[in-house]
Amino acid sequence: MPDQLNYLIEFICKYVDFTENDLKSIDGKIDFLNLKKNQVFINQGDIADRIAFTNKGYLRVYYFFDGEEITRDITPLHSFATALPSFISKKPSYEIISAITDCELITISRENLEFLYSNYPKWERLGRRIMEEMFVESQRRIYSFITETAEIRYKKLLKQYPEMIHDVPLKYIADFLGIKLQSLSRLRKTIDW
Amino acid sequence: MPDQLNYLIEFICKYVDFTENDLKSIDGKIDFLNLKKNQVFINQGDIADRIAFTNKGYLRVYYFFDGEEITRDITPLHSFATALPSFISKKPSYEIISAITDCELITISRENLEFLYSNYPKWERLGRRIMEEMFVESQRRIYSFITETAEIRYKKLLKQYPEMIHDVPLKYIADFLGIKLQSLSRLRKTIDW
DNA sequence: CATTTTATTTAACAAATGTTAAACGGTTTT
């Protein structure tokens, strides 16, 4: 397997045991896509037909609310992203996905993914396991909205993704935390570590 | 198929086309469990080994924070629930699941579910599809925490689940919305419909 | 390197939500 796939393979094998042979099934099914900072991967109105694995860089998921863009998600390094509501329903996406930093993506089309799902039980299992994990993580975030202050959410984010702060503008982080940029700035000032 | 399974079958078929024959695979794999109000389905410290489908009644998912219980989730009628982090990891659950009202549950053990997953591709596919949908719903809720006021969240909840208000104490609904009971009460007073 | 744009901070005031404590109206219990 080519070096470019190392992170992806590592990610996959966390969920399902793929042998060298199992992995061959993706030959010819994936594509590489580089995005410059701020370039769009999935636009509003597009029907999302690709899933991306971030081999390098950060993507964000955002949408327009009251005329301004709100970032709902920032992808961690080496993880999957797509506009899932659109990808699943094949309807136009209200979410936009774009590159926060220069990105190297490994992408797979819906068509090819469905082929893998239908022809290799291990792929379908992988899909389920990844979705389970994403759901649990999503619930954890809801938990934090319910019980934690913005300050604690911010501290935990820094602890979990310490490198993120270097590459991601505070505006996006504020949105992710569910507060305004100015509130985040105020909050940062009062933290003594 | 027995009448008791109608809601479950309807739910399943929203995601994957199961024929009468496909459905036979659950013969002997599921159990029925009735819970009285406030009875516990999965306790803190248990290793969750069952998933429940709520044939009747409401469950809630909660945990202890600062010595008091916080309700993170209220299951809609006719949906699945388990303490997923524990179910997936086989580690003791910090989440507790109990009955808000008298409940009729259809349950399946992890063992039997894994059997279905491994032996019937349609079941694995169903698992993936349900997880996808639950993830999307979870993201929708995060969206609402980020962009909407508590009042709007409350109004939308009432609109989406109008019957829920009759059976579910406001304390749980307040937790679900991410606000205190007193704040919900204040907010209810000011709404003019 | 000067200019423009973008990111971040600051501040004063407003609005939303939390905190604490008490009251109220039903049910259930004794």
Place this chain on the structure above:
DNA sequence: AAAACCGTTTAACATTTGTTAAATAAAATG
């Protein structure tokens, strides 16, 4: 029927976060 309990409301005050507007800092551009 009195007492105890549960769910909900009310109120006064505290804290957090939002809003608006401007200043400053940093980065990108010509």
